[in-house]
Amino acid sequence: MKGVAIVVGLFALLALLGPELAPYAPDDDDLEHILEGPSAAHLLGTDEIGRDQLSRMLHAARTSLSTVALVLAGALSFGVLVGSIAALRGGIVDEVLMRITDVALAVPNLVIALAILGFMGAGTTNMVFALMLAAWPAYARLSRTLIVQIKRRPYIEAVQLMGARRTWILRRHLVPAVLGPVLVYATADAGFIVVSVATLSFLGLGVQPPTPEWGQMLVSNLQFMETRPELVVFPGLALTLLVIGFNFAGERVALDRVPRPLSKRALARRRKEALA
């Protein structure tokens, strides 16, 4: 959990402070200094209409990260909600919800998102919404399976016997138990969503041009790859770090759930406690 907290915290900090640290406005063009290499005035150089690359990257941090966070938060909450209802209600409700989930899972997420955007029109908000709708089924499926596994455990039945409502059991026992595995999945999914945002923005369906976004910057600067490679390399690097960061964080969470032998110090402490 600590690993995820650190990675997410660092990126959150970047999203929060990035635009404040930027030396220029992201759409501040300067046609006398186009496609310049790194200099003291423009640390990462300028793009084809003289906008400061560093400033755009820092502003893009907020766009890229907030879209990913929104998509994940939405997909995760909705998915876990659907999964919980299916698992707890059972019967026909479970059957219907899970068949819908199966159908949605059978189609690639990007295709679903494209179809929804085709229907709703382009734009950042629509893209976030479309990606949420594409991403939730995996969370529903995962949380349903986990809840079905633990809802019949005696310790849950004991809580039923105390006279607790279903919502109490869900809130205090089932959702917390599901959250670990779901977060692991979400960290892996984050990488995929980053790439989806970039792809959709490249297609002109997501974040719209003057607003900087890493994926979209990378793609639109591709034409200058040979003259000014840094215009492509740095957005690419940012995306790569984001994806790798989330994947490492996810792995960390997954590994934390695997039992390990006690360290010598922990072992000594246990012994002392047992003898006391």
Next chain:
Amino acid sequence: MNGRLVVDDVHVRFGDVVAVDGVSLDLAPGEILGLVGDSGCGKTTLARVIVGLEQPQAGRVFLDGEDLTALRGARRREVRRRVQLVFQDPESSLSPRLTIGQTLEEPLLVAGMRSRRERVKRVTELLELVGLPATLAGRRPRALSGGQRQRIGIARALASKPDVLVCDEPVSSLDASVRAQVMNVLLDLRDELDVSVLLIAHDHDLVRQASDRVLAMAAGRLGSPAQALQRR
């Protein structure tokens, strides 16, 4: 029949399998009623019907004259609280995520005990009641022995101030040396709290020692203990 707990002609089927086939019994206040029977004879199913985890196809369960099987909603939750179950397996009956203190606090929270100080006091009382030190409250179940866990299970059941305690094989998963400890805890509780106990086990000797009265169950029906013993 007019005991505190009355079970009236309960039938439970799972598909083609008849688990409980017309069982009636009654339990007086403060009585320990033993129920013996081989594995698979329907003891556990009967226990689950009595506490309300299983709905019988036919028959009723009364607590002080109120039909538990007919209750719904808030009233059901309120009355059901007075019949508690001690589970067979102390391993899976405690949440691995919660500390012992949190586990024992939960029934108090559900029952609406607001004051934190009162809850902490009650948790300490409950631990004392089952002969465990208050320092265990901060531990998680995996740091406890099987016997300790089972006593926590009993303490959790008692937290709801039950009139009837159904113990489903409370000591069968424990070592012989720990069994006596846990059984003594149960016996002391009956004397201290005037709770009725339905003690379910397959160990005849243990049940006979502890109970005021013993019934035997075989293939979903009740018989006298003598019959059950002869069959062995």
